[in-house]
Amino acid sequence: MASKFYNHPITSISSSIKMKYLMIYSVIIIVPVLLIYTIILDYTHRVVEEDIVRKNMLSADALVKRFNTEISDAVLQVQLIAEVDERNKLNTQRMYERAKQTIASSSMIQSITMVDAQKQMLFEAPFALHTVMTTYNFPNFDIVRWSRNYAVSDVHQNPRGERVVSISIPVIGINEQFIGVMVAELSRDHLSEVLSVNSVPNNGFSFLVDSNGEVIASTVVSEIGINTSTHPATMELSRYTSGSMKGNYLNEPSIMAYKTMWDGWGLVLGVPDRYAFKPLTDLTRAITGTFICILLLTFLFIGLGVQKILQPIVKLTQFARSIERNDPLTITPKVSSQSKDEIGVLWQTMMATALSLREKQKMVEDNERYLRDMIEGIPYAILTVDNEGIITHINRQFEKITGYPRNDIIGKLLSEIPIKNKDADFVLLNTLNSDRIGEDAETYIMNANGQKHVVKIATSKLYNIQGGNIGSIAVLQDITQLKLLEEHAKQSEKLALIGQISTGIAHEIKNPLAILSGASELLKEEVDSEPRGESIDELVNDIYRVVRRMNGIVTQFLSFSKMNNEIDELIRMDKLLDEALHLLRIKLRDAKIFTIKDYPPQQTTMIGNYNKLMQVFLNLIINSIEAMPNGGTLSIRTLVSAEDGKRYFVVEVKDTGAGISDQTMEWLYNPFFTTKQEGSGLGLTIARDIVMEHGGELQIQSRVDEGTTMRCKFPITERESTR
The missing domain is CATH 3.30.450.20 (PAS domain)
Structure with a gap:
């Protein structure tokens, strides 16, 4: 090991340390110099730019005032040309001469045209009087005619085919009668x-x-x-x-x-x-040259000074590099380890410290690996944030639930991740900002595809070894499927209750309805045998058809919980929709609602139960009428659409009413839920179930104060497509 240390070129170590010290001293001196240099240039640039902006604004104001003055003068000059005698007649010849004089004396006006109230040109100065009337459809004619004030036009084409701008001044006769317009073309040159x-x-x-x-x-x-x-x-x-x-x-x-x-x-x-920054560019070049000279001299003096203080720590630096490379620390240099001076003591201390660090590093790595495997293997989602609400860690289960990769969200604010509809819903942030150590709650999260997951969340604060709060942790359990099962059970109970109530209601009104049905049939027979007038005959027929439909609806109530799947009647939807509108014509008229129908010539037939579908669209149209108490527009259209390789017959009912709030939309299909004082809350539920019975889907889109669109989508079968 010693040979390894001493075989390493000392000159390279010396050069490396020299470079580091050179960089340190350079930063101490150069950074302030560069900072001052940058501040000077930035300040100068900002001052010059502000001056340019100020001058531009002053010049623009001056030009606008000049143009305003010149156009105002042109308006006054043209107003002086018009002359109307006591018989309310124009003196065209004199006006023409005055117009030529005005054009000759004005650099702003290049031509003046007199147009009468029928847009016929009477003259076009300085060219000629018009003996043959020519129509001049110039802009702003109607504006000038009704406002009785002058108007300035956009660029338009004159009768000579030129692109011009003009000012139009009304010519008013006796008793404020509108006689025509003087059109003065302005000189673009x-x-x-x-x-x-x-x-x-x-x-x-x-x-x-x-x-x-x-x-x-x-x-x-x-x-x-x-x-x-x-x-x-x-x-x-x-x-x-x-x-x-x-x-x-x-x-x-x-x-x-x-x-x-x-x-x-x-x-x-x-x-x-x-051009604007040319003076600044010249100044920048001069300042840059000066600063470069200063920097070169600084490097020279720093290099000479650093050379004399580096030699005592070269060998110590060799050892430090061996620690950095994780070389084995079994042999120490003899001379350095036995030295009693500061370098020897420092060497022994560094060796002991290095051995201790190696051991602790291994323990930390083992603990981190154990915790990481445990966190990643747990079947719950885990999320941690620091005191600023920035995400510091998530596990694999959190990625699976939300659909967000950890690399995309770690380091970001939790409130910036779109897993909640609003900041107040973040339970973890509430824990972070509260005095409570932790809490358990039931909430939701939105995944990357916008799907909502119901989760059970447990939160707790995180503390460091000194007891200081360093953030919070949340453990989430996805209970979406459990909630769906609970909702399904509740819905089944509601539907069972609806079936019982529906049966009771239907039985209660069955007998009175039978009497009403018989009376309507007798009334219809009497009207058929002896007509009483078109209006009475039509109303009697309406009563007869509605009573029959009510009888069918009662039958529907009796079988609400057991839908009938025998749908084999071919229905023309345009006829069905027209009949529904006919039955509701009085309501539509009284509500001042304008109806728009759009039935394309393609397929308008489908197989279904006529009375049930009539019940659906009567319910939808009545809902639209009640949503427009002050009048509006009701649009009904049919179309054929294709989605995912399947064809659908679509009926769209659209109104311009008050709309439905997001909160109400969540409860819209719940039986007995209604926003009307006299509503039963069953209309949309029955309509949706009838559409679903036909294999279709009822979709509702709405915006508050803009209106609601209801779409009934029915799949087109091979049997229907061949008809």
Whole structure:
């Protein structure tokens, strides 16, 4: 071992230690220097950037004020052109001459067109009077007509096929009569020239956009007419906001200011970074050169000083490296071990410490392996967090229940893992933040696929050897299947009770219903033999059909707990749905509900029990009507869909009512659960069971204050598809 130590090149050890000391001294000196350097550059950059933003905002404000003033002046000039005599007639010739004079004296206005109330062009200055009427469908005509105020347009096409922007001023006659509109086209060249005068001298750019994002005027001529609706600054302008931002313009990083104007117009003004920060770049180069010289001199002086203090600890460093490599510690260097100076004492101490550490390390590794095997083999999920709520460990069973790999969640906050709907549901965090040592509770967790697991959880706090709290642990038992069995048992008891109650109710109303049925048949026979009017005949027929259906429903109640699977009647669903709407037409009319029907020409037939399906859709439509007490829209449509290789016939009932809350949705199919004062709570339960009897599924989607959509999905059999 000694030969191994002394055969190791001392020069390499010396060089290594020298490099370490050099790095230490360098960090002590260089880090503050670099920190000061970074702070200076960062502060300078921030000051320059703030100054650029301030100047951009001031320039943008000045430009917007100038454009506002020029457009206001243009509006006043155009308003002075209109002339109406005492007979409420336009003096077209004089207005035309005035328009030409206005155009000649204004750099803002390039043409003026007079359009009458029928959108016919009377003249187009400075071109000519129109002897043949031409229709000019320019934007904002209706806005100006009804508001009696001027309006500024987006970019549009004039009768000459040019893309222009314009201001429209109403012409009002005697007694406030609307006579027409004066349309003044603004010079886009003049607008671009104003932008160039204020932006180009500073190596900047600017452009005007309309509400659609099309460039009206720009310092870059090729950009005029381009749609910039996806540019970040234009998107901010579309929200009617003003401010500044960093972004790219013509593929160049720039600092931009944006400000809104009339009717959706906006101004964007900016300076490319390479011009804005050029003074800062020059300053940075000078400062960088100075700091490099300082660093080189620092390294030189540190190297000369460190060389003289390293030799006494070179051999000690050799031994330390042998410990680091886990070499056997059976032989010690003779000279060093017998030395009585500080180095000898340090050597002996390091040897004893190394042997003790090796023994303790082995014990720790054995204990860790034992605990790890026990935790991973236990059939319960285990989770630990520190005092900050950060996950420190999970076992294999926790991964299995949640579906989250441990590498994805260890080191993250427990509250960030989507296993709960809200933070208050985290039992482990409640234990962590409470004075209780631990607690047992029943709760839930959501796995990676969004499935809910019911778990029994036991939590406890964790302590270190000094008795200080270092976190909490949770042990979870998945009792989802047990809960499902309990719920199934409860549901079976409820269904048995429903069967008994249904039988009692049905027997109680069977006899009165028989009398009512006989009376309705006699009434129908009398009406059939002697018509009493279309309205009375129709109502009698409705009573007859409803009484028959009620009799069928009573029979359904008697067999509620024993569903009939003999479904062999071919039903046209469009006819069934139309009849249901017909029976409820008075309710729909009184509730002021508008009905939309959508029956595609493809398959509208299926095999089922007509009366049972009628009961389903009467229940669903009545629920929608009651959800819209103040009126609304009821949409009913049929369609054929395909899922997982199977075809389904779907009937969708959609309303625009109050919607159903998430809390209510959980209890929606429970028998006798209702939110209505006079409801029985059986309607949806019976409807769902009838749909399931037909092999289908009833799906309900709802959002509060937006409405509810109910879908009945029936599988299409080979027998149905061949019809």
